[in-house]
Amino acid sequence: MRLIERFFKEPRWGVHPDDHKRPAADVPLRVLPQPARVHMPLQQHVGGAARPVVLVGQKVLKGQLLAQSQGNISAPIHASVSGTVTAIAEVTAPHPSGLGFAAITIESDFADRWIDTDPVADPFALAPEEIARRTAAAGVVGLGGATFPAAVKFVLGRRLGVRTLIVNGGECEPYVSSDDRIMRDFPEQVVDGARIIMHAIGADESLVGIEDNKPEAIAAMTKAAAAYPEVKIRPVPARYPMGSDKQLIQTLTGKEVPADARAAEVGVLVHNVSTCAAVHKAIRLGQPLVERIVTINGAAVTAPGNIFAPLGTLVDDLLAFCGLAQAPARLILGGPMMGTLLRHGRVPLVKGASGILAFDAVEAAVPEVGPCIRCGSCTRACPMGLLPLEMAAHIRSGDLDGAIGYSLSDCISCGCCAYVCPSHIPLVQYFSHAKGELSARERAKLRTEAGKRLAEARLARLERDAREKAEVAARRKAERAAAKARVPSPQPEPQEAST
Structure with a gap:
């Protein structure tokens, strides 16, 4: 009987791949030494590419605006290091094609000098519209991989009357553990960011879904949320792709999002745990999104783990920091299931990149x-x-x-x-x-x-021009005819009588 009940209660979808998350997930978080240069792509988000507002040769500070958003769906780009703008040109895009896209290159001065920020002591005293404005200005996008501008979702959620915020801590991709580490190391930031988002969208509760294969993260998040009953930690079964929005929504709420609908239309909004931490920094500290945690993993890596790194850092620099036991047989940006194959490591770290995987020949083998x-x-x-x-x-x-x-x-x-x-x-x-x-x-x-x-x-x-020309010609002809009609005909001169 229990077996039958379990059959009908458990979701009948997904797979259980070997997670390969350890030992990388358990190694303490490391901070990457400041790179000599970074390449800040103008397209790191869904929507229109950002437009540069700096010039080559210009000195910039960390956090300074480099490119402003264009259109309603876009996000600005900020400097991840202080230094000098040396180029605005194409670099290799994180795409299997290896094509280029526009980026702003900054040579670091290694001073790590920040701009003057505008921190907020009490975000809950701000109007929801102001939270959305500050989040948009900070360039915060979905850090789970979707990279949709976060502030746009805030506005949509409030307009549609969303009552439940789901914080996605599933991280079901094998090898990747960046979200796991942010929940372990910065749970207070995640919880505070979630509460700020709740205030921005008008939600009553926040459900934090964390796969049950992350006990350390569950414990840390439970402790951080203990004082806030509106934030509820909800362990979910470790099943791929539990981190997908629709699957997590159905698991936590029982609601099914229709194929042609958005989550907000069923009263739910989903944000990633790393996105929540970025919102905390944007509002509480006034810091734009310029760095993130990225997992470096794979059999070709000597010391796998999670690295706190500036955006725009080359993949080669990150791999060099962790060390390579051999030349990778395959490089992947993201996870092995949904990640992007890279042709080489001269590709910059972008906002949506949660992991960099360097596989050896065994891991990269493709079956017949x-x-x-x-x-x-x-x-x-x-x-x-x-x-x-x-x-x-x-x-x-x-x-x-x-x-x-x-x-x-x-x-x-x-x-x-x-x-x-x-x-x-x-x-x-x-x-x-x-x-x-x-x-x-x-x-x-x-x-x-x-x-x-x-x-x-x-x-x-x-046709209009021809019609107008015809009308003009007809009018002029009529005018000439009228003018001719108004001119009196010449009278014959009288003849003299003959004598």
């Missing part, structure tokens, strides 16, 4: 792909309730519309399907490829529609 045996393992593992094998079949045959019919857009690219596939079919790559093709098709459609609108506007303009 076999044919689909239609076992259904991928379907059982999918946390979104999709049919990965059907989507992949349509994609392989070039039928993207058929894949859309199986809700391809709801795929969160968690990798559960590929992880459990006994044939080792790279299902996530199929889905990512299809999403890219669909995005390209949508962009082409938009360009075609824009071209059509321009052509129609040009044709309308030409």
Whole structure:
């Protein structure tokens, strides 16, 4: 009977990969010595890239504004070291393509001189709008990987009447433990940040979801939240991808977010634990987001652990600090399930990067792909309730519309399907490829529609010009005719009589 009850009560999605978090998670947090230079990308968030407001050769202080946000969905960029701006040019983006994107390079003066900050003694005396404004000005974005501007979610949550804040401490990605360390080392910052966010959005309670394989973090957060009954620590089962917003919401509240809806529409808002700590610093200390904790892990690393590092630090510098036992066979920014493959280590640390993994040949080995045996393992593992094998079949045959019919857009690219596939079919790559093709098709459609609108506007303009010219010509012709009618005809001169 208990086995049957457990079968129906436990979530029937997700996987249990080996977490590989230790010993990195248990090593005390280390601080990276200030690097000689940092590269601050202008695009470290969802939305429009920031616009530079500094010039090459300009002296800057730590925390100084380098680039301001553009548009409603954007975030500013601040200097993570004090020094001199030496370039505003392209650097390698944290993307498998290895393409470049714009960044501001700062040569450090190693003085670590901060700007004058504007701390707030009592954030709860501020209006919610002021908290959102200060959070936006500090460049705080979602540090769990989504990098959505935090202040935009504050405004949305208040507008939609959100009553519950969920603080995401799941951190289900294998190897990565940066959130674990921030909950262990700075639990007061996380709890205070959560309370500030609650005030900003008007929430009544905060549920902190932490996977039960992090007992030290649970203990530290429970102690920090003891004086605040509105902040409740909720251990959740260690199951990948428990750190995904929709899965955590369903586990903690029982609410299911519809496929075409946002979490705020069901009365819930989700923020990562590291984001909460960044909000604490932005409001309490007046410090913008210029540094973060990042996990350095993998078999190729000599001394794995968690490092407190300035944003813009090159991956190579972080790996050199921890030491490499051998040249990595594969570099990943983030976790192994949803992270980004890097071509090399000359890539800057960005706001959403929770980990850097240096795998050896064994960890990086890719098993041979076999044919689909239609076992259904991928379907059982999918946390979104999709049919990965059907989507992949349509994609392989070039039928993207058929894949859309199986809700391809709801795929969160968690990798559960590929992880459990006994044939080792790279299902996530199929889905990512299809999403890219669909995005390209949508962009082409938009360009075609824009071209059509321009052509129609040009044709309308030409017709209007022709009509106006015809009207002007007709008017002038009428005016000439009228003027001619007003001129009297010449009378014949009288002839003299003959004598």
